[in-house]
Amino acid sequence: MNRRKFIAGTTAASFATVTFANSTIKKDLKKEKRYQNGQSPWPICLDTATIRTAKSLEEKVDIAIAAGYDAIEPWDNELEEYEKNGGDLKELGKKIRRAGLFVPSMIGLWGCLPENEEAFQASLPATKNRMRMAADIGCTHIQAIPNKVGEDYDVKFVASCYRRLLEIGLKEYNIIPALVFVKMFPLKTMGQAVAVALDADHPMAKIIPDVYHMYISEGGFEGLKLLNGNLFAIFQFNDAPKGIQLQDMKDKHRVYPGDGMLPLAEILKDLKASGFDGCISLELYNPEYHKQDLLQVAKTGLRKTLEVITEAGV
Incomplete structure (x- = not known):
């Protein structure tokens, strides 16, 4: 040639x-996978707190299915009561999956991050039982709740506890503990949760942001631009009401996405840019919603979540 x-x-x-x-x-x-008939880049999850007054966990599952959600996020006391009444969590998990839904997370591991080693060891039996229940229903993650870390908590010690929780969860239950932050607890802001997650020095360390606590803790939203979405297990979604001073806001004041004053569309744009591909989980505690038809509450929450996603153009 x-x-x-x-x-x-x-x-x-x-x-x-x-x-x-x-x-x-x-x-x-x-x-790129889309959900909700192509309307969302993320699966939409119903946190069962949103419909807390439903009679049973199975009814909450039925509402999530009927309302059209992609996933459901239950609480530990609901799973415990379900088993106490003779229910089989593995069978309930199968029902959820047959309906086309999944369980991304369970709330949660209360008291799993205490002030000292003695308290940590004492907390493990309850922690492991909660992990076992979450694994039985098919959870991917379980929320590690810092309600007992103490006001002057030691980041190094809390990080070591969190790392050990990760090892236990992954090795014994095939489940990933993910760290939450709550204004009402000593570990309040996303920045504080990120510090613990990073210092745990574990490849599966994750946090669970909640837009409401990002706001009322005064940690803000700009940090989303600086983080990789792989750090987030799920993303809890709601809105903060108008007409209430920030310092007076409680969990009960949460409103449907788009009905409040948070910059949710901009937040979702930043979340999409981070590469996050997990669940958006609707979490409301509003007692006024609990008095209403719960299926309609679930449907309204899903519709309003999708409207914000559409507004964000993601």
Whole structure:
């Protein structure tokens, strides 16, 4: 083969390779999974606190299914009561999956991050039982709740406890503990939760942001731009009401997404840019909603969540 033919052949082959690569990239981009008939880049989850006054865990599951959610996030006391009344969590998990839903997280590991080693060891039996229940129903994550860390908590010690919880969860129950932050607890802000997660020095360390506590803890939302979405297990979603002073806001004041004053569309744009691909979980504690038809509450929450996602253009 002469030089001209060789160069021509090589150029054509290279062009074909580049063209193929580009078409593959475009094809992969089109493959991004969408949920809710293409309206959302994230599965939408119903935190059962939103419909807390339903009679049973099974009724809450039925409401999540009927309302059209992709997932459900239960609480530990609900699972405990379900078993106490003779229910089989593994069978309930199968029912959830047969309906096309999944369980991304359970709330939660109360008292799992205490002030000292003696208290940590004493907390493990209850912690392991909660992990076992969460694993039985098919959870991916379980929330590690810092309600007992103490006002002057030691970040190094809390991080060591969290790392050990990760090891126990993964090795014994195939479940990932994820750290939450709550204004009413000593570990209040997303920044504080990130510090513990990073100092745990574990590849599966994760946190669970909640837009309401990001706001009322005064930690703010700008940190989302600085974090990789792989750090987030799920993302809890709601809105803060208008007409109430920040210092007076309690969990009971949460309102439907879009009905309040938080910059939710901008928050979701930053969340999408972070690469987060987990669940958006609707978490409301509003007693006024609990007095209403709970299926309609669930449907309204889903609709309003999707409206904000549409507004964000993600």
